[in-house]
Every structure is written in C-alpha cells, then in structure tokens.
Amino acid sequence: MKPTILVVEDEVIIGMDIKNSLKRLGYNVPAVIATGEKALEKAEKIQPDLILMDIMLKGSLDGVEVAEKIRTDLQLPVVFLTAHTDPTTLERAKATQPFGYIVKPFQEKDLHTTVEIALARCRAETEIRKALEKEKELNELKSRFVSMVSHEFRTPMSTILFSSDLLRIYMNQWSEEKKLTHIQRIKTAIQRMTEMLNDILLIGKAEAGKIEFNPRKINLNNLCRQLVEDIQVADQNNHEIDLDIESEFTEAILDEKLLHHILINLLSNAVKYSPNNTSVSLKIAAQENYLIFEIKDSGIGIPEADRQRLFETFHRAKNVGAIPGTGLGLAIVKRSVDFHNGTIEVQSEVGQGTTFTVKLPSQI
Ligand SMILES: Nc1ncnc2c1ncn2[C@@H]1O[C@H](COP(=O)(O)OP(=O)(O)OP(=O)(O)O)[C@@H](O)[C@H]1O
Ligand SMILES: [Mg+2]
Structure with missing residues (x-):
C-alpha cells in the first residue's frame, strides 16, 4: 500500500507543488491543510504515515506547536518543511523530535530521500515499540505467575506444616479419629497443589502447541x-x-x-x-x-x-x-x-x- 502523507502548508501554490511532487514519487496525499488547528483535526482523523509541516502557518498555532501536539497526542511522525534556518526556530523544532527537516526551496530528490528515511525510521520504531510491548506483556505474565504461585501455594503448604506439627506433638494424646482428620487435611492440601501444578503444566503445553486433539x-x-x-x-x-x-x-x-x-x-x-x-x-x-x-x-x-x-x-x-x-x-x-x-x-x-x-x- 502507498504511504499516506499529509501536507500542512499555507501557501496554496507551494502546497499544490509539494502534493504533485509527492504523488509523482508514488505517495498518497489525501489533503493539503493551511492551518495548525485543521491539521490536528485531519491528522487525528486519517492517521497518516507521515506529516510534512510548514513552520510559518496562518492561525494561532505555528508548525512547531502543532508538531509538538501531534507528537504527544497522536504519536505520528513529522518532517518540517521551512525556509527558516535561524538558531531559535531550529532549537524549537529540535525539541519536538522531528523525523526530518527540509529547507525550502528544495529539489524533488531531496524531498524523496527525506520522506523515505523518515518512513523507514518510523517503521523501525514501530517494530521496536511492538517488541517492547510484547516483552512487557511477558514480564507481566511472569509476575502474575510468581504472585499466583506464591499466594496459592502458601495456604496448602501451611496446612501441611501445621497439621504435621500437631500430629507430631499430640501423637500419643489424640484419638485415631482426630489424627485421621489431620492426615486427610494434609492429603487434600497435597491434592490441591498437584492439581495446580497439573494446570500449570497443561497450560504450558497448550502455549507450546503440544496438546493433541484425539476425537x-x-x-x-x-x-x-x-x-x-x-x-x-x-x-x-x-x-x-x-x-x-x-x-x-x-x-x-x-x-x-x-x-x-x-x-x-x-x-x-x-x-x-x-x-x-x-x-x-x-x-x-x-x-x-x-x-x-x-x-x-x-x-x-x-x-x-x-x-x-x-x-x-x-x-x-x-x-x-x-x-x-x-x-x-x-x-x-x-x-x-x-x-x-x-x-x-x-x-x-x-x-x-x-x-x-x-x-x-x-x-x-
Ligand atoms: N461460576 C462462576 N461464578 C463466579 N465467578 C466465576 C465463575 N467461573 C469463573 N469465575 C471467575 O472467573 C475467574 C477465572 O476462573 P478460572 O476457573 O480460570 O480460575 P479460578 O477458578 O480462579 O482458579 P482455578 O485455576 O483453580 O480454576 C475466577 O477467578 C472467578 O473470578
Ligand atoms: Mg476455576
């Protein structure tokens, strides 16, 4: 599928020029937007793969402010497109962690390279984010497992310790019936732990795809x-x-x-x-x-x-x-x-x- 690029540029002629260049280069350009507010709205709605952002915009927000909002609220990649190279603008732009900075006027091949590098970086970051999420999920599973085991095994284990201690202490005083009650408690506790272990082994087998289906x-x-x-x-x-x-x-x-x-x-x-x-x-x-x-x-x-x-x-x-x-x-x-x-x-x-x-x- 063609990558989708949203263009934010308030000079109509330049905007159309960029749109045509991008289309020639094989990208999908759904719109050219002139103000920061509209850009935010559109970006949220269409979730483009990349946003090309002019810094000087009409309206109350400039391109750097819009880029900052896009980064924090929408987590979409932005490449700045500007005639401004003064240190203050550069510093402000840098703080929004852009995926590129093209200085106008530029040639089509510069636009192509910058866009391709930004898209590749974005894909790589998405992969890393997915891997981190997977790892987080596994870690959560591990800690849920540890907390379940420590919690659920504690009760039967203390029953076994408690009943066996009582049996040892009162061996000669207790009736046969009372001793049997405690022996039964120990047996039930061991049974419960065995069941839990069997369930853990079974789910492990299922996760590893090792369960057989024999109808x-x-x-x-x-x-x-x-x-x-x-x-x-x-x-x-x-x-x-x-x-x-x-x-x-x-x-x-x-x-x-x-x-x-x-x-x-x-x-x-x-x-x-x-x-x-x-x-x-x-x-x-x-x-x-x-x-x-x-x-x-x-x-x-x-x-x-x-x-x-x-x-x-x-x-x-x-x-x-x-x-x-x-x-x-x-x-x-x-x-x-x-x-x-x-x-x-x-x-x-x-x-x-x-x-x-x-x-x-x-x-x-
Ligand atoms: N019939 C039910 N009535 C009310 N809650 C239920 C019922 N069946 C399941 N649950 C809820 O679903 C949860 C998951 O059930 P599940 O059988 O997987 O685990 P469990 O009963 O907690 O432990 P075990 O692995 O020992 O069966 C339970 O902890 C309980 O909150
Ligand atoms: Mg259950």
Missing part, C-alpha cells in the same frame, strides 16, 4: 455421571448437582480428555463460586449439528468488567474474596473448546448466578 466416540452419559460424582465427593455434597442429558444423545465424537477439562473446570467453578446448599446444573442438549453444554449456578456472579478477560491466564474477577484459585481453569477450558472448533459464552449477574454455554460440533 473419538465417547459415551457422554457415563462420562458426565462419573464427573458429577467426582465433583460431589470433592465438594463433600455441599451442593446439589442436577444432571440433565437429552437421552438420545448419549454418544458423541469428541476428545474425551479435553471435554473432561471443559466440564470439570466449569462445574468446579460453579460449585466453588456458589454458597453451600444452592444447586448447580449441567444440561446437555443437541441442536442441529451441535452439542450444547449448559453449566448453571446461583452463586456470586461475575462483574461485567471482568467478563471480557475471563479466559486470559491468571485473570480472576474482583469479587472472588478469599475463594482460592489460580485463574487457569477457564484458560484451559477456552483452549479445549477451540480445539473442537466450538464456542463458549457466559451470562452472569453479580449476586444472582452464572451460566456458561459451550457449543461443540457433534460431527468432527
């Missing part, structure tokens, strides 16, 4: 019943979990492992983010060539501001309070849904509840 015929009925049972045991029956599968669709061609990740994470979230003694439901229905999984709870809900970022790794909503979590579950769910070429949607009302709807093609 085959599965029995939805058996898989879902087993899953609901597992969740109920882990939840110590604090919630009722209703399972409703349209009976004729008990067999489907899906990746069993990935479907397991999808349902276990959505169901355990539904249970985790709802008060005890409320109910959670998993409904499976067929619609044309799709299977629809609907996981519904009457829990804390998800604030609107957090809904867009739910599937990002480590993102947790503001209203989780002390409920533990790594923010990895939904990232795993999203990747598993994507493998199936499916979709996932969320409807939620804070304080009322949440419904996740997953749509997976039934014929892969």
